[in-house]
Amino acid sequence: MQLIKAHKLVCAEVLMTVALIVFIALCVRGRVRDDVPLSDLKGPVLEQLAGAENMKEAGAMKLRSLYGLDANDYAEVLLYIPVSNMDAQEMLLVRCRTEEQADAVAAAMRKRIGDQTGIFESYGVEQMALIRKAVVDVQGTYCLYVCDLNSYQAQSAFRRALTR
């Protein structure tokens, strides 16, 4: 009897410690880093894109006209647009200053999908294939918009680079 009684206490101790360690692990792993510069993120995400070669980097004016966002409000911005504007490949990486900003950027990205659909809907067959696969993803203060054949691979590369 005493043996079981003694065991009960030890079991409780072990069980609770395991629970604690599991919780800590989940917390640490789940945490998104916020110290990663966009230059580190650019490589892994871009190399996933199928249409990377016919895309070119665009400046703050394009960011404003396409997304209605002002580049100065954010820590870093990286925008890639198609060389010929009859294509739909596009990628936007924004590192916000606060998480609240990330919500507004994500909303602008979703609106961009709507705009692109409006443009290519009735006749852009390949373009619509890309737009249907477009992805908007927010990880902490980082926002990603990808419209490409391999958007999902780009998204997982984006997430891998940000978690521990």
Next chain:
Amino acid sequence: MKETRSRKRGNHAYYRILAGLFAVLFLVFFVLNLVLPDRTLSVREKRMLTAFPAPQLDRVLEGNYSNDFEDYASDQIPFREFFTDLKVYADSLAGRNESQGVYRGRDGYLIEKMETPDDVVVGRTVDAMRGFAELFPLPQQMILVPNAVSVLKDKLPLWAPTADQNAFAERVAEALDGSGIGFKDLRDTLQIAGLDGVPLYYRTDHHWTTDAALACAPAVLETLGRSFTAKGALLPVTAQFSGSLSAKSGLGVRERDTISVWQPEDEPVILVTDSAGKRASLYSWDGLNGSDPYTVFLGGNEGLVRIETDRIGAGRLLVFKDSYFNCFLPFLLDSFETVDIVDPRYYSGDLLMLMRQNEYDQILYFYNINTFSADTSLALVLGEAVEQAGRK
């Protein structure tokens, strides 16, 4: 503890009534808060009030939902205006005369403080202007309009700290030296007009009045190589104007300003083209009755507005501006055939193409100091054009 025992015999009657008062206050407020319908717009603050935020799992898990709900709860509290006024009243009793960067000055004037300018930002803007001037060596003028915080310094509360607009204007003048861009600070013109009793700034808004713009018209047109000879009168169109500084700070909610409009005797025929299409009048009368009456001048936020007049051959002007220019525009119409007005904060077109398409005779930068000292859009728009020109 010694201290709690002494209250043991305390006056229970008082605490029972207090209990009742507290319960009633909270119950009444709780019920009212649930029963009264949510409002969508606060006219006083000129903004939309937060609607009930539906809980989404990821927002809740990130802990952001609690902030959304707090915004909703305080936005939709019954008698919201009563509470905000009470806070402002209590502040004035406690001697505070500044709220959200706006001072409550003498004679009912609300005056906006000037934040210390970031010289890097201003430097970038001036460099972009110089680069643009090299690219398009047209005659160009920079007009800098000081704000009430500098011109109506005597109306500020005692010792109220603010950055120095005159020193800032001199720094900009120095930076533009030798760039081929003329520089004119309207400080002296306004001060003289002020001495003549001209009402220079609105009490509840951060803009200057049309009277002040009229007083400066001769000086500005002179820098553009023209003379202001038009005769006419300034006629009031509204006396109900409660401006943006009152909305921003909650102060001066009982003050009302008058907006006047220039009525020239010989009015030029004009055609205004903007994103909404073409119209024959400069003024937007539904803007006057909307939530911001100042938009009577030229309407809302337009990236590019083209004005064509029947003064043929009087020259083609390109203007980079902020909202201070809107009420000044009527005084230019006699002196130019077309006036293209670009507001860099909302312009997303191709400036280089605009320059190539139209042969402008003159370029005018027209800014007030508060906006110019913190502006990043002008550098963006000019810089893009210069860079594109370099690439092609």
Next chain:
Amino acid sequence: MNRRRFRSLFPYLLTSVLLIALAAGFLLSRRPVTGADVSDPAGRVYVSEAGERSAAEAQSQIRAARKSASSAGPTAEPSGTAAPPPTEPVPTETLPTAPPETVPPETGPAETGPAGSDSEPRTDAPPESPAETTADPEPPTEPESSAAPAPTTSPGPSPETILASLQEQIRTLNIDLFTPDELASIRRRFDGAVFTGDSMAQGLVSFELFDENHVKFQRGASVGEFDPQIQAAIDTLPDYFIFFTGCNNVSTYINDPTEYYRQFVSRIEWVKRALPDTEIYVICMLPASDRFIQYENYHVARSPEYDAQLKLVCQDTGVHYVDCHWMVRQELYLEDGLHFNLAFYTVLIKFLAIEMGL
């Protein structure tokens, strides 16, 4: 209340009075504001003639001022006038298209159109040119444009040489695109023009040849489905109104080409009524690529038949029909085989400039 009790209660009464005074002060400060009415000391009220004038009047007055100034002095820039129509362009090899099944149109153009056309419709006689003409595109007929006033030919190469070089570029398929300065001058010359149509017109914006103020399009719309865009185009009060529509109309009016005829006529009449002294141009219905017809949509093969209807519309309403069939090449299509690339649009615009005499 004896003196001692009063003296002991005095501070509280004083505080109560102070509290009530402050509360009263606050409530008074929240009285509703009765603003002064708008009164000018001299009693004048702002009246603006500009306010009464409509945009169209303002524009015409300004144009009149420009014309009088330009006739008076050389300073004004040349106003847009129609250049002399091109002489006989040499049509190159004809376009191989499948023979369209002939569906003789039963009735003439219907009277009723959405805007009730009051132009002289060809009421009874069926259009003489039966639909089964061979697909061989006749050379661009003489557009019956009203004789324009003495044209001031713009300096630089004459329209004929430009047209010849365009045809050469099409034949050799090495088409030089716009340089920025060329595009700027094209935009300046087309400043008074507005395009309207479906995704064909939209190409002008996607390739950044013109901005949104000059192209009002609705992707995928056939002639009866882009009235809002036509209205928007009318609102810009243009000097030149250009329809640029594509093969959507074939599938929409597949079993009734004359309905297409009727719809198009009523739209043109509407524009003519809204803009009496604006010249209207209609770009021909360009065919889809062969591979598109084979794999995607065999209906579209009948596009020449609808193009013929379009030519009739132009003849009947007296507007310019711009025939661009000669510049169509399989290599100039985009991957989707239905739309054209930048090179094609560049040639189209240069040709249009000649046609319109800009």
Next chain:
Amino acid sequence: MVFSSITFLLYFLPVTLIAYYVARSVRARNIVLLIASLFFYAWGEPVYVILMMISICGNYFFVRFMDEAREEGRPVRLHLAFAVFWNLAILFFFKYANMMIGLVNRLGGFSLAELKLSLPIGISFYTFQALSYVFDVFRGQARCQKSLPAFALYISMFPQLIAGPIVKYMDIEERLAKRSITPAAFGKGAEYFILGLAKKVLLANNLGALFTQISGTVPGERSFLMVWLGALAYTFQIYFDFSGYSDMAIGLGYMLGFRFPMNFNFPYIAGSVTEFWRRWHISLSSWFRDYVYIPLGGNRVGTARHIRNILIVWALTGLWHGASWNFVLWGLYYAFWLILEKYVLGGFLARHRAAGHVMTGFIFIIGWVIFAFTDFSQMGAYLGQMFGIGAAGLADARTLYLLLTSLVTLLIAAAASTPLVRALYYRTAEKCRPLALALMAVTLVLCLAYLVYQSYNPFLYFRF
């Protein structure tokens, strides 16, 4: 969730109190209160509520099984040590891990990546309460709590969960099982709550804004008078923030039938540092005294070991307040003064009460500057300017403006940090009841007004 928010005042509190009074039996009320408390905590920390539950279950089972084992005479000292270690490990990992990593990196030259973990709210409070339960039961001062919900309620009760006071288990044990509420007690609770809310919203927040403005100014533009004004503002802010929360907690306790211990007893009228620490955050210092200082021997040991005890206890007290070295320095700063008073200044202070008050005043104002700046260079600059080194002149227009516009608030704050205001209020309550009631109602409405205004951020419409 925090007490000073509209969500708490107009949504959470009414619903909870209504549900609480509708439930008749204490058991039902405990359940209602437990659910409300877990919701209260989860509202702001949806993830870390699980951590608190782990802490609750852990402590519950450890102590229960240890109690059974002890009744059967088996030694539990080892398990007790494990329980204490387990609780401290949670606190260490979530609060102090980054601090220690930084230390290790600096000392050992490693470059371990910092854990980007946010600090769970109230973890220091509920960990210390759990430890007090473990010690009280182990020392026989309290019986082991058989019911898990009751124990969970003790740890997570929302009034004292976020900002204390740290309630020892033995002080609350019997009220967990049996308690009643009278209208007078509810009224008493309402009074404490309104006064606490006023301290927090009307005084602490406004003076906090003043300090933020001053400490945010570039050092080169700060005059001598300005830095002292800032230090004074922070001194009042930290006091009215902490004591405001404690008063609200005590008030809510009254409304729910509990009696929480007084946490602040006008510390700023102390005549010596020793007396200051008997009035400041009483529940914390008594926790350290009962569970750390006395077990270490307290002052019943030789001078050297007594000094060591004071240094240890006060370093830990400092560290408890925040995970950065300036808090430890703040703790040691007070240890130094306590030792000095104990062995050197004792007699002098007894004789010169007035000098004692002034000296203590300067000591805790300087102490709060150490507390306020986690960055040592900023702290050094600020302190230097307070002693005239590097200050931009005696005073300038900006300083005078800040003083002028906050004078009224500072005067009220000074009065409210002495028993004067409360004494006046109690006499009014007895002598002229309607005025006292009116003052209470006005204060509550004013607090609501200031809370509503916090969200007053009109869309900067005029920016166009």
